[in-house]
Amino acid sequence: MTQKRMAFLKELMNFIGIHPDRLNVTWVSSSEAPQFAEAVTSFVNRLRALGPSPLKRGMAGMPAPAMVGEGR
Amino acid sequence: MNSIQQIVHALFLAEKIDGFLGYRKKDGHLLPHLFSPENPDELSALISDDPIPRYPLPKILVEISRAYPGVRVGLLARECDQRALNELVKLNQINPEKTLILPLPCCHSDLGEPTQCSYLQSPADNGCRPPFSPGEDGQDSARVELDALNLEDRLRSWKDEFSKCMKCYGCRNVCPVYVCKECSLEDEELIPAGQIPPDLTFHLVRATHLAGFCIDCGLCEEACPAGIPLRRFYQGGNRIVEKLFGYKPGKEGDRSPFHRLGLVEKGNLP
Numbered sequence: 001m002t003q004k005r006m007a008f009l010k011e012l013m014n015f016i017g018i019h020p021d022r023l024n025v026t027w028v029s030s031s032e033a034p035q036f037a038e039a040v041t042s043f044v045n046r047l048r049a050l051g052p053s054p055l056k057r058g059m060a061g062m063p064a065p066a067m068v069g070e071g072r
Numbered sequence: 073m074n075s076i077q078q079i080v081h082a083l084f085l086a087e088k089i090d091g092f093l094g095y096r097k098k099d100g101h102l103l104p105h106l107f108s109p110e111n112p113d114e115l116s117a118l119i120s121d122d123p124i125p126r127y128p129l130p131k132i133l134v135e136i137s138r139a140y141p142g143v144r145v146g147l148l149a150r151e152c153d154q155r156a157l158n159e160l161v162k163l164n165q166i167n168p169e170k171t172l173i174l175p176l177p178c179c180h181s182d183l184g185e186p187t188q189c190s191y192l193q194s195p196a197d198n199g200c201r202p203p204f205s206p207g208e209d210g211q212d213s214a215r216v217e218l219d220a221l222n223l224e225d226r227l228r229s230w231k232d233e234f235s236k237c238m239k240c241y242g243c244r245n246v247c248p249v250y251v252c253k254e255c256s257l258e259d260e261e262l263i264p265a266g267q268i269p270p271d272l273t274f275h276l277v278r279a280t281h282l283a284g285f286c287i288d289c290g291l292c293e294e295a296c297p298a299g300i301p302l303r304r305f306y307q308g309g310n311r312i313v314e315k316l317f318g319y320k321p322g323k324e325g326d327r328s329p330f331h332r333l334g335l336v337e338k339g340n341l342p
């Protein structure tokens with residue numbers, strides 16, 4: 001199910017305009033520390049190359065959300 | 073009595089059904105109504121000529137069968153309703169043996185006789201319109217344009233649309249395949265109360281949960297007071313499911329690749 005969902009979510013991200021590489025899944029057992037470190041490091045490097053998330057508040061032309069009554 | 077009224081009357085007389093879900097006019101409004109054999113006189117109010125309104129009757133049927141397990145109900149069903157019923161059967165929400173469908177013709181599609189919607193075969197033939205403005209190739213031209221944008225512009229376009237959202241939950245509430253007893257959209261951690269417009273999360277949760285289940289009836293888009301092109305949005309999710317898994321919701325039999333036991337609690341089926 002996870003594999004199916006990941007394949008779907010990457011496509012959905014692309015559909016809505018978020019780089020699919022921002023999502024990653026790696027299967028690592030608890031005894032595989034080096035593999036885990038490698039997976040995280042390479043993912044972080046990939047994210048750095050992609051730059052800040054377009055979903056960060058206030059970016060990409062969308063007004064920052066406000067609570068009702070905050071006087072927007 | 074006209075033909076539909078006669079059919080229902082005959083079904084009542086033969087004790088085939090305990091109730092019939094259709095539409096009637098009440099205080100000037102065309103509304104869904106459960107007709108019962110106890111009040112046969114009401115049948116003369118059963119609407120069977122255009123304009124026949126469109127409400128999620130299958131969803132009302134789920135409510136009825138939860139409240140009255142084992143009840144046999146007939147209902148007026150357009151093709152979109154029939155697709156919804158098929159999905160609800162797969163989700164264990166409706167007992168097909170207790171459900172009698174009176175098909176309501178719309179336009180022609182590949183799923184059956186006269187019907188309507190995005191499952192249309194040849195929109196031009198019979199005066200039916202597809203649910204979008206088609207380009208030369210018959211595709212949804214706005215969607216084709218959207219697909220051609222780069223990631224950044226596509227995200228901006230969707231964000232513009234969703235910035236109109238006032239989080240009324242109309243899209244969810246009218247959805248015929250939304251029958252969950254708990255909803256992520258009511259999770260305070262995920263969707264903080266009072267925040268308007270909601271984060272993109274709100275819409276992505278819906279897109280994710282509907283992919284492989286949405287029967288593209290378009291009621292969400294009709295219900296949306298902000299005019300967000302929700303139909304195009306959820307069609308996007310379904311297109312992905314079709315591309316990856318070759319599955320299209322709405323037919324009998326095959327289940328969604330995302331179907332899993334426990335997703336929806338079994339309804340009160342007899």
